[in-house]
Amino acid sequence: MSATASPTPSAAPARVGVLGGGRMGAGIAHAFLLAGSVVEVVERDDESAGAAAARVGDGIRRSVERDAAIDATSLRARLRCGRDIGALADCALVIEAVPEDRTVKQGALTRLEAVIDETAVLATNTSSISVDDLAATLRQPGRFLGLHFFNPVPSSALVEIVRGAATDDAVVADARDTVRALGKTPIVVRDAAGFASSRLGVLLGLEAIRMLEDGVASAADIDAAMTLGYRHPVGPLRTTDIVGLDVRLQIAEELARALGPRFEPPGLLRRMVAEGRLGRKSGEGFYTWDEDGRERPTTEETR
The missing domain is CATH 1.10.1040.10 (N-(1-d-carboxylethyl)-l-norvaline Dehydrogenase; domain 2)
Structure with missing residues (x-):
């Protein structure tokens, strides 16, 4: 997934970055692992990164309990958890999943934009904060949008795509393809308080x-x-x-x-x-x- 070219339909991005490995971040990582992506999860320190890896591991274990055909070894081999934000530099899609606080999210997004590739898509998993407010400090707001996942992420059927005033049409189209590649249904809403869901x-x-x-x-x-x-x-x-x-x-x-x-x-x-x-x-x-x-x-x- 990139800001300039769409991926093969129904294919998840090859490399996905997730900033924040809490319950939502771990769930997002898990969903992309199931879709075949290599996933980089970045946390604030080694202890938090270890906890994030454990959360994703627990999710993988529960997935295998529900479906024995899932190859847990393959999923775990494609997961990286650490504290180096530079590891996200070559990801095609990077999703911010830090706590639901405007200032915290703005700071996280500014740090991400400084390290990710110019062609990468940047997304926030906010469930209520204005996407346009979060985009205000970004240099490239056209490649930025909301990807509102639902908990528990791996088994949820919906992803709400939140389009900001500056979000490019191609980025929205790519986001639809990515959501479908996860086996989920996308809905597209404009940036408004609380979105739809x-x-x-x-x-x-x-x-x-x-x-x-x-x-x-x-x-x-x-x-x-x-x-x-x-x-x-x-x-x-x-x-x-x-x-x-x-x-x-x-x-x-x-x-x-x-x-x-x-x-x-x-x-x-x-x-x-x-x-x-x-x-x-x-x-x-x-x-x-x-x-x-x-x-x-x-x-x-x-x-």
Whole structure:
């Protein structure tokens, strides 16, 4: 994938870089490994790079458990995890996956642009921050766009392509091909607060939290109302646990600033984040989870 020429249709880029090896960055790396790419993951230090490698390794193990035809050895051989940002210099596509903070992301993108090839495409995995705001400090905003992946990345079906005001047509077309090469469906949206997915999904999730806070029903029953009544594959509270309550809080605060009080985070969400009840990643949120990220049975009616 490049800013000047499209790859072979349905082929993933040969080399992909990911800055940030947390849950999302590791998931993005995993998805590109499954599609055949060599993936460079860059973290801030050796310890974080090792943790990123372990996260991707755990994901590969779970993929093999679901599909014995996957060659884990091949996937691991195409993964590099380190702290040298210069390792991304020859990647055709580089994706920023650092925390959902405007200043942190702008700094990361500026550092990336200084080292990647002039023909490489640069992307952000933001779920709520304006792509145009992030592009404001870049020298080549035409090759920059949002690639909003969903958690868990390897098994999710959607990638939201966010087109900035300066994003080149060819870059958007290449992004569609890349997403399809991952076995996922692309949608293209213009840069707007919350894009399409976060704006709708967060609003539903916040209202579900308010209902739980008001004692309308248990978490399980609120989720069942949406999975059984509206055929949503996962309920809004379980989804919030999977995404991370801290991440959902950050997104809600960003959307509240841009779109007003209907996105104001409920007090329950703020309290749970302050208590460290972040969902699946911490083992407890609206549900309880084991170390492998599997939900544990619970008999609690409310939280």
